[in-house]
Amino acid sequence: MRFAFTENQLAFRDAVHDLLAKECPPSVVRDAWTNETGRSSTAWTELAKMGVLGALVPEAQGGLGLSEIDVVLLAEETGRVALPEPFVEHMLVGAPLLATEAAASGITTVTAGDPLVPYADTADTIVRLGHESFVADRDDSTLEAHRSVDHSRRLFSVETSGSPRALDAAEVSTAYWRGTLGFSAQLVGLGHHLLATTVEYVVARRQFGVPIGSFQAIKHKLADVRIALEFAAPLVYRAAYSLTVSDPAARTHVAMAKAASADAATLAARHALQCHGAMGYSFEYDLHLWIKRVWALAAAWGDATWHRELVARAILDT
Amino acid sequence: MDLTWSADEQAFRAEARAWLETNVPPAGLASGDTREGFARHLEWERALFDARWAVVSWPQAYGGRDASLWEWLIFEEEYSRAGAPQRVTQNGIFLLAPTLFEFGTPGQRDRFLPTMASGEETWCQGWSEPDAGSDLAAISSRAVRDELAGGWRLSGQKTWTTRGAFCTHLFGLYRTDSDAERHRGLTYFLVPLDTPGVTVRGFGRLDGDEGFADVFCDDVFVPDDLVLGEVDQGWKVAMATTGSERGLTLRSPGRFLATTSRLVELARERGAADPLVRQRIAQGQIDAEAYQLQTLATVTKLSAGEHPGAESSLTKVFWSELDVQLHETALGLAGHDAELEDSPWMKGWQFALSGPIYAGTNEIQRNVIAERVLGLPRK
Structure with a gap:
């Protein structure tokens, strides 16, 4: 029994952390809100150079041949900086799914359940998981833009005119649970950033002659956020482990991870906004970039209520 | 992993x-x-x-x-x-014993640990006083030096002492330096409750059981070899114990996993069709497993020689609120049976409600988390 990451896994996490600190400061996230693609300029190519984007692709196909447990912390880091990229869609889902296909060289984006596909305009390949699961070329597809509350997540409805390849049930399942794990990890990272930035703010912000962080009303809110994140993170890490070792309960473990991480990040967002007061409510201030990413990802790929019902089925109905 | x-x-x-x-x-x-x-x-x-x-x-x-x-x-x-x-025996084996292992003399360990383990001697905790609850450092019970006899004379009232009326011994904090304030000048004593001058009065907890007691000391002589740790260093010694109480040793995850299993069993018997009830049960299962996993992470760190710090406050808030939530959900499923005093869930519910209060209220824990984990200013 050992519930901890290896030295190598932590070193990889640190390397990605440093890369993102350099390539994805808040200015990049803000720029993605209004630029042409909704994406970062260089973070994606730097991640590709480091091999991160092919981490789950088998070595025979040019990837790193790693597993979910090796990359879960990387997804958390991309959440921490609110990386505006189809990171989970491509790295955890699309790239390993299409590793043996011609499409593997380009960028893949994925949607699950939702008819709207993020970043479909800049992807080469579009994967849809749900009622009708398929892989389609972007070039064969007609896109119509929709606006996410998070303006960096460019959403499109997709009409495909070519003959998309159907996916079998096993492919869909692997893809879906990996993606859900990835968003859970990003939500933990987003939550940690929101907490850290709020701690900084309430220490600096003075009212009534003292830092507002000295008031219990503030302390208790932020303590609750810290608790929620403390207990959401191990569920996410366990889910990554369970997918890696093909634990029979892996799906339930991912459902638990998504429910807990979405709730923790949503709480972090709510309390971050409240503790920042009117400052945080201002559109020019960066806080809302993280808050809106939380809202988007908490809803994507099954919200907390949906995943809790999956857990309920597993324990009550079987 | x-x-x-x-x-x-x-x-x-x-x-x-x-x-x-x-x-x-x-x-x-x-x-x-x-x-x-x-x-x-x-x-x-x-x-x-x-x-x-x-x-x-x-x-x-x-x-x-x-x-x-x-x-x-x-x-x-x-x-x-x-x-x-x-x-x-939990207050002895889980709370005092870790402190004895860390601060006790070989003589104290040999004298007290075997009888504690067998239940021959039973221990209660003398922390709280009428005016020192959450504000534990406000302790006013005192110990006066008796040089001639080689010991201390204790006076004052301890209260809400769990199972104090049935135990044979008390471990408690008494003020040995009357000039020192707050956390300073306290000493950790081991007190046999049959010592002349000790009066114990049991009283009911929320459920009416005589699980609480007042322990009055009136000029009670305690020899030097019943001081645990150094004189005037009682706060430091006591904090080692509260770390155990909040964290790992007192409420291990197995307890809440078992409660969750019983809740799931109850729901299956009663039929769990209501979506809100299903959500709450699933949340209970998620939280119980989260606590188990977080504990596995903690034990991994402890096994590698790392020491847990203020993080034990995170754990204490989490498990105590989880316990309340599990019992609340179960009572909701029990229908009119929920009213019956002797039903296990009603009994457990009343006990669960003590969780956010004892071992430092959850409000105090949240202060500790904010100040020592997050680094927010005390004032």
Whole structure:
């Protein structure tokens, strides 16, 4: 029994952390809100150079041949900086799914359940998981833009005119649970950033002659956020482990991870906004970039209520 | 990461499970917070001790098995799973003992640990006073030096002392330096409750059981060899104990996993169609597993020689609120039976409600988290 990451896994996490600190400061996230693609300029190519984007692709196909447990912390880091990229869609889902296909060289984006596909305009390949699961070329597809509350997540409805390849049930399942794990990890990272930035703010912000962080009303809110994140993170890490070792309960473990991480990040967002007061409510201030990413990802790929019902089925109905 | 148990650990689990299945009283015991029930519970403690299950993590010399922290977690899981009786010795074996191992003299350890493990002597905690609850450093009970006799004379009132009316000994904090303020000048004493000048008065907790007591000391002589740690350093010594109380040793995850299983069983019996109830049960399961996993992470760190700090406050808030939530959900499923005082869920509910209060209220824990984990200013 050992519930901890290896030295190598932590070193990889640190390397990605440093890369993102350099390539994805808040200015990049803000720029993605209004630029042409909704994406970062260089973070994606730097991640590709480091091999991160092919981490789950088998070595025979040019990837790193790693597993979910090796990359879960990387997804958390991309959440921490609110990386505006189809990171989970491509790295955890699309790239390993299409590793043996011609499409593997380009960028893949994925949607699950939702008819709207993020970043479909800049992807080469579009994967849809749900009622009708398929892989389609972007070039064969007609896109119509929709606006996410998070303006960096460019959403499109997709009409495909070519003959998309159907996916079998096993492919869909692997893809879906990996993606859900990835968003859970990003939500933990987003939550940690929101907490850290709020701690900084309430220490600096003075009212009534003292830092507002000295008031219990503030302390208790932020303590609750810290608790929620403390207990959401191990569920996410366990889910990554369970997918890696093909634990029979892996799906339930991912459902638990998504429910807990979405709730923790949503709480972090709510309390971050409240503790920042009117400052945080201002559109020019960066806080809302993280808050809106939380809202988007908490809803994507099954919200907390949906995943809790999956857990309920597993324990009550079987 | 490796979330599997070794062959030795599995064998340990099997041995514990087999013994518990044979020996746990199937009908349970009367509440250990009544005089009659306490006596029954001590018989159970004796049986545990004789089979060397009373204090598995202790050295063999004191009646333990030198079990690792992992094995201790396994034992706790099995203990809760078997529905075995509450541990009326817990304030001794889980709270005082870690402090004795850390600060006690060899003589104190030899004198007190074996009788504590067997239940021959039982310990209650003398922290709170009428005017020192959350504000523990406001303790005003005092100890005056008696140089001639080689010891101290204790006076003052301790209160809300769990099972104080049934225990033989008290460990408590008394002010030895009357000029020192707050955390300074306190000393940790081990007090036999049959010492002349001690008066104990039991009183009811929320559920009416006589689980609380006032412990009055009136010029009670305690010799020097019953001081635990250094004189005037009682706060430091006591904080080592509260760390155990909040964190790992008092409320292990097995307890809440077992409660969750019973809740799931109840829901299956009653039919769990209501979506809101299903959500709450699923949340209980998620939280119970989250606590288990977070504990595995903590034990991994402890096994690597790291020390847990203020993080134990995160844990205490989480498990105490989880326990309340699980019982609240169960009572919701019980319908009109929820009203019956002796139903296990009503009894458990009232006990669960003490969780956010004892071992430092959750409001105090949130202050600790904010100040010591997050670094927010005290003032």
